[in-house]
Amino acid sequence: MSTIAAVATGPAPGGVGIIRLSGPEAVRAARQVAPGLPAQLRPRFAHLARFVDRSGALLDEGLILHFPAPASYTGEDVVELHAHGSPRLLSLLLGELLATGHARLAGPGEFTRRAWLNGRVALQAAEGVADLVAADSEAAVRAAAAQVAGALSAQLGPVVDGLRALHADVEAVLSFPDESEGAEEGLCRRLAQVHGGVAQLCERARQGRVVRRGARVVLVGPPNAGKSTLFNRMLGEERALVDEAPGTTRDALEARLELGGLSVTLVDTAGLREAPGRVEALGVQRARAEVAAADLVLLVLPPGEDAGGWRGELGAAAPVVEVRSKRDLAAAGPGSGGAAWVSGLSGEGVAGLLEQVRVRLTGYGTAGAVSITGERHAECLFRAAQALDRAREAHVVSTLEVVAGELGLALAALLDITGEDASEALLDEVFRRFCIGK
Ligand SMILES: Nc1nc2c(ncn2[C@@H]2O[C@H](COP(=O)(O)OP(=O)(O)OP(=O)(O)O)[C@@H](O)[C@H]2O)c(=O)[nH]1
Ligand SMILES: [Mg+2]
Incomplete structure (x- = not known):
């Protein structure tokens, strides 16, 4: 060396x-x-x-x-x-x-790579070090620290053990069918159990993605709904122009805020309508693009506007939170189907809305409790989940050989996280993300 x-x-x-x-x-x-x-x-x-x-x-x-x-x-x-x-x-x-x-x-990450080679750190902990160095929000720091401390290993361990045992048993049934009678019954339950464990980890990985990259939260709705007023209120500063004329906001406008330790980019957009002017039409196009790229959409509607049509019209992939604006003008109080009631003008309900946004983005914990933040880890988990989906289906419609094959793929995907049997290419990929001197 x-x-x-x-x-x-x-x-x-x-x-x-x-x-x-x-x-x-x-x-x-x-x-x-x-x-x-x-x-x-x-x-x-x-x-x-x-x-x-x-x-x-x-x-x-x-x-x-x-x-x-x-x-x-x-x-x-x-x-x-x-x-x-x-x-x-x-x-x-x-x-x-x-x-x-x-x-x-x-070279980049070479110190940590040697640490891993010499068994001083687990691969996922080494990656946590890279995340920690790159962390740009409190939540990212806490999540990376948890990873360095082995939080992911602790969660992954039992799932890997369960899957490994299941895989071995299925292979045994295939090799020695006579001695393994009845093993089929437990199989369905154990498959479901392992699948559940991986699904839970996938859920955490999705939240982790938001912690690592930060989240894009987009305000959309009809013109004059009070989006820009609410945007300013959520930020605590007068960033966007507000006017009583509909069509005030043309371009999408974004600003960063930290929410419960999570890095959030809040985006204000042009009101959606069949646009009269050319520039406003471009703004509407941009608003739709923002909706498509959002992690969470806040559909801002004035009192009395029908929500159902708007939800369909948006066609957002991300979850949509319905927000009723101009609470101070509304005759009837809250109660209409889970919508958040706010007044951007008076600030009423805005703190509650921010809390709701935080919970939607990180689940019911603090952002710091999220422990799977690595994109590579997330990708491995999603790959394992897909293989287990196929294994469960194969168990119903196909042969045990196919089930065994899929279980093997799922296991390989999970082992890629820990770096057991890791290829050079994988290691290069992992340590390329590091800075020199780490
Ligand atoms: N009473 C009351 N008026 C509000 C409230 N929020 C906004 N308004 C008023 O509604 C008008 C439109 O507000 P904006 O915030 O510009 O609405 P917008 O949705 O951004 O509108 P566009 O940019 O045109 O799509 C302004 O005259 C605001 O003062 C509110 O909570 N209560
Ligand atoms: Mg506006």
């Missing part, structure tokens, strides 16, 4: 900047840029060090820490150089380390 080196801290100036080395030559390389270190480095101890270039000129003073193998992040000999957080200084220092000939520049 070669020794790798990289700047581990971000590319902006900061109080401290860290260069990390991992591999058998890590200490030797570090000694060359930090002469005067004691002959024996104390494990995990902060040694004061002078960092110099190859001519011996001083670059900075800082700390050197040695984490001897195997008790380190990568499982190899790791050395960290803590200098001042100047990107220019750090690249000079890294250049000096590489010039020693004892280390080469690390």
